[in-house]
Amino acid sequence: MPEIEEETLETNSRDEMLSPVKLVRFQRRAQRTDSIEVLQRDLLRLYANPLEDFMDFWPKNPSDYREKMGRYTKEVRKLGIHLFGAIMESLNLGGATHLKENFNQGMHMVVANRYSPYQESSNIKIGAPPHSDHSIITILLQSSPGLQVLDMADNNHDHHNNGTWKAIPKLEASLQVFVGDHLEVLSNGIYKSVWHRVIPISTSNARISMASFHNFQIDEIVEPAKELIDNDRPKKFKGSSVRDLLKYASSQKPVRLIDTHRII
Ligand SMILES: O=C(O)CCC(=O)C(=O)O
């Protein structure tokens, strides 16, 4: 059976999930069609909204880390807010100020992933197993290729075992934006979250990526917007919070929590 091992090296909060800094060696057994392998990466997770509440907990080394990371998270957050506004407009929810307010006050989690060079001889492979993100949107910066998304074009979205993996190229000076599970819920299934993975890479350099997860607040229940529910499109999901999604993710079930919350 799949299982997860997380080694927490540093933690700082009474609410474990909101611990402002967490350095983790993340290992997960991934079931491939013909074998089981252990996938590993190192990650540093930081919270970044409100920035002034969290920045004091961030690493101090190198000495310009907080300043540079602070600048990046501020800019990426502005972009997230801008994109969320555009997405709301695309759903004819431009006037739903409570949703924008929820997003503005929401959780911004930044995860820096390090995939060390992959050694042919090791039985531990370096990568990230197939998953979708818990976020509303994720904005990703990557140093080198390795990321793949599942093309669901001719596939029922409930079944992530089928479909074709497509490599995402690394484009210079660009960011990638992913739809996460909570946008699928909020949009009542109009936007679909992206199933993705990082395949073991065999370069001599480490691969670094920085994922910014934009969410509502951790205990805010996300439900399909009532404006998007009608006879033709009945309510598709029950509500869930980010905390629910994060807790469930660590239990490593093969389906997404939101799929267990499907009403139709
Ligand atoms: O490293 C990447 O490119 C993606 C990482 C990822 O999917 C995640 O942190 O959720």
Ligand SMILES: [Fe+2]
């Ligand atoms: Fe991801």
